[in-house]
Amino acid sequence: MANEPKIVIEHFHASFDGKPVLRGLNLQVFPRERLALIGPAGGGKSTLLRSLNRMNDLAADFARQGRILVDGVDILGPHIDIALLRRRLGMVTPMPNPLPCSVEENITLTLKMAGIRDAHRVVERLETGLKNVHLWEEVKDRLAQPALHLNNRQQQLLCLARVLALEPEVLLLDKPCSGLDPVAANRFEDVLADLKSRYTIILATNDSKQAARASDRTALIMAGELVEWGSTHDLFFNPANAATKAYITGRF
Amino acid sequence: MRPRWETALEWAIEWIIRLCGVSAILFVLGIFFFVFREGSGYLFHGFNPVQFFTSIEWYPTSQSNVRYGVLALIAGTASVTLLAMAIAVPFGLGAAIFISEFCTGKWRESIKVVIELLAAIPSVVWGFIGLTVMNPLIIKIFNAPIGLNVLNGGIILALMSVPIIVSIGEDALKAVPDSYREAALALGATRWQLVYRVLLPAAKNGLLAAVLLGVGRAVGETMAVLMATGHAIKIPTSPLDSVRTLTATIAAELGEAPVHSQHYQVLFIIGILLFIITFAVNLLADLAVKGIKGK
Numbered sequence: 001m002a003n004e005p006k007i008v009i010e011h012f013h014a015s016f017d018g019k020p021v022l023r024g025l026n027l028q029v030f031p032r033e034r035l036a037l038i039g040p041a042g043g044g045k046s047t048l049l050r051s052l053n054r055m056n057d058l059a060a061d062f063a064r065q066g067r068i069l070v071d072g073v074d075i076l077g078p079h080i081d082i083a084l085l086r087r088r089l090g091m092v093t094p095m096p097n098p099l100p101c102s103v104e105e106n107i108t109l110t111l112k113m114a115g116i117r118d119a120h121r122v123v124e125r126l127e128t129g130l131k132n133v134h135l136w137e138e139v140k141d142r143l144a145q146p147a148l149h150l151n152n153r154q155q156q157l158l159c160l161a162r163v164l165a166l167e168p169e170v171l172l173l174d175k176p177c178s179g180l181d182p183v184a185a186n187r188f189e190d191v192l193a194d195l196k197s198r199y200t201i202i203l204a205t206n207d208s209k210q211a212a213r214a215s216d217r218t219a220l221i222m223a224g225e226l227v228e229w230g231s232t233h234d235l236f237f238n239p240a241n242a243a244t245k246a247y248i249t250g251r252f
Numbered sequence: 253m254r255p256r257w258e259t260a261l262e263w264a265i266e267w268i269i270r271l272c273g274v275s276a277i278l279f280v281l282g283i284f285f286f287v288f289r290e291g292s293g294y295l296f297h298g299f300n301p302v303q304f305f306t307s308i309e310w311y312p313t314s315q316s317n318v319r320y321g322v323l324a325l326i327a328g329t330a331s332v333t334l335l336a337m338a339i340a341v342p343f344g345l346g347a348a349i350f351i352s353e354f355c356t357g358k359w360r361e362s363i364k365v366v367i368e369l370l371a372a373i374p375s376v377v378w379g380f381i382g383l384t385v386m387n388p389l390i391i392k393i394f395n396a397p398i399g400l401n402v403l404n405g406g407i408i409l410a411l412m413s414v415p416i417i418v419s420i421g422e423d424a425l426k427a428v429p430d431s432y433r434e435a436a437l438a439l440g441a442t443r444w445q446l447v448y449r450v451l452l453p454a455a456k457n458g459l460l461a462a463v464l465l466g467v468g469r470a471v472g473e474t475m476a477v478l479m480a481t482g483h484a485i486k487i488p489t490s491p492l493d494s495v496r497t498l499t500a501t502i503a504a505e506l507g508e509a510p511v512h513s514q515h516y517q518v519l520f521i522i523g524i525l526l527f528i529i530t531f532a533v534n535l536l537a538d539l540a541v542k543g544i545k546g547k
Contacts, residue, residue, distance in 0.1 A: 053438065055434070055437065055438055058434075058437065060356065060357075083440040083441065083442050084440065085440075086437070086438055086439065086440040087439070087440035090438075090439075091438045093431075093434065093435075093438070095431070097431040097432070097434060097435040098435070099432060099435055099436065099450055100432065100453075100454050101453070109449055109450075110439045112449070113436070113439065113440065113441045113442075113445045113449060114439075114440055159435075162439065163439070166439070166440065
C-alpha cells in the first residue's frame with residue numbers, strides 16, 4: 001500500500017473508570033481497504049471503534065491518551081465537529097438499533113439531521129441506500145411501516161443503509177452479525193462484499209472465519225494490545241506470532 | 253413439609269395485601285357515592301341543567317331570586333387553569349428535558365431535590381404568597397386596582413403544577429431506551445436534534461400524560477386559588493380580572509350552607525362536576541401512558 005493512510009492511530013490509550021482497555025495501540029488503516037479487528041471479547045475492539053467516532057466520549061468515566069488522525073487531522077482535538085465526524089465515520093452496532101419510526105423515516109430523518117432537506121435528493125438516497133444493502137425489493141412496499149416490525153436481519157441492514165445514505169468515508173462495523181442467525185449473517189456478508197473497495201471498512205468481529213472471508217487485512221487485538229497485524233492471508237496461513245496461531249486455531 | 257402456621261401466615265399476608273389494593277377502589281367509589289348522594293336530592297327534583305351550565309348568575313342565598321348558574325365559575329376555573337398551563341407546560345417540559353438530557357451528576361440531583369421541595373409546599377402557603385407577595389407586586393407592575401386575579405392565581409397554580417410535570421415528564425424521557433440516543437448520536441445528531449427529532453416523539457405520550465396530570469392538579473386545587481384569585485363571580489375578559497373557581501366556591505360556601513338545603517345540594521352537584529372533570533383528565537392521561545406500551 002503505497003498511498004497515504006486514511007486513519008493513523010498513534011500510542012492510543014483508553015480506560016474506563018481507571019481500568020485500561022487499550023494500551024498504547026498503533027495501527028494504520030488505508031483508504032478503501034477492509035480491515036478486520038479480531039481478538040477475544042473484552043480485548044478492546046469495540047473501544048477502538050467507538051474511539052474513532054468518539055462515541056466513548058459519552059461515557060463519563062472514559063479517559064484517553066494518544067492521537068487518532070483521519071486524513072492527517074487529529075480527531076481527538078477540541079475543535080472537531082463531532083456530529084460531522086460521526087457522519088463521516090458511520091457506525092453499525094452489534095444489535096440493530098433502528099429509531100422508533102417508519103422504515104423510510106429512519107433514513108429520511110438521518111438525512112434531515114445532516115441538513116439534507118432537498119426532497120429529490122432525500123428520495124434518491126433513500127432508494128440507493130436500501131438498494132445498496134439488498135433491502136429495497138423486500139421493503140419498498142412497507143416503507144411506512146414501523147422499522148421495529150422488520151426482522152432482525154432487515155433491521156440491521158436498515159441500520160447499515162441509514163449509514164450509507166449519509167455517504168460516509170469510513171464504515172465502523174462493530175460485530176454487526178452478532179445478533180443474526182448464520183443465514184442472515186451470510187446475507188449481511190454478501191452486502192459487505194458489494195461495498196468492497198467503495199468504502200474504508202473496519203470490521204470488528206468475534207468470528208475469525210468472518211474476518212478471513214470479509215477483509216483484506218486483519219489485526220489481532222488482545223488485552224488492549226496489538227498482537228499482530230498484516231494481510232489477512234498471511235495472518236491466517238502464516239502467523240508470525242505464537243499467540244496469533246493459538247487464537248485463530250481456537251486454542252486460545 | 254412446611255409448618256402449618258407458615259402457610260396460614262402467607263395466606264393472611266396475601267389477603268391483607270389484596271385488601272390494601274382493593275381499598276383504593278372502594279374509597280374512590282365511596283367518595284363518589286357520598287358526593288352523589290348529598291347532591292342527588294336536588295339533582296333529580298327541580299335541578300335545571302340548562303340554567304346551571306349557561307347562566308352566569310350565582311345567587312345561592314338570595315331571598316327573592318335564587319339562581320344557580322356556574323358558567324362564571326367554570327370560566328374562572330378554565331381561565332386560571334389555562335394561564336397556569338401556558339406558563340407551567342413550557343417551563344415544566346423544558347426543565348424535564350434539561351434534567352433528563354443536559355444535566356449530569358450533582359447538578360441533576362440538586363435540581364431534582366429543589367423541584368421535589370416545590371411539590372411539598374402546602375397549598376395554603378402558596379395562597380399566602382399570592383396574597384402577600386404577588387398581590388402588591390401585580391398592583392405595582394400592572395397598575396391594577398387589585399392584585400388578586402387570574403394572573404395571580406395562574407402563576408401560583410403554575411408553580412404548583414410544574415413539579416408534577418417535571419417529575420412525570422422526566423420519567424417519560426428516561427423511559428426512552430438508551431439505544432435510541434446512541435443510534436441518533438452515532439448518526440451525527442446534535443444534542444438538540446436528538447431531543448427534538450428522536451426523544452420528544454418517542455416520549456410524547458408520557459409527556460402528554462405529564463401535562464394532563466398538571467391540568468388535573470390545577471383544576472382541583474382549592475386553597476391557593478381561593479386566596480389568590482379575588483373571589484369575584486364573573487367571566488374574565490383580561491388576566492387582571494378577579495374570578496372565582498368551582499373549587500373555591502365549594503370551600504367558601506359549604507360551611508355556611510344549611511345541611512341538606514338546596515344550596516348545600518347544589519354545592520355537591522359542583523363537586524360531582526369537578527369529580528367528572530378530574531376523572532376525565534386522569535383517564536386521558538392514563539390512556540396517553542398506555543399509548544406508549546401499545547406501540
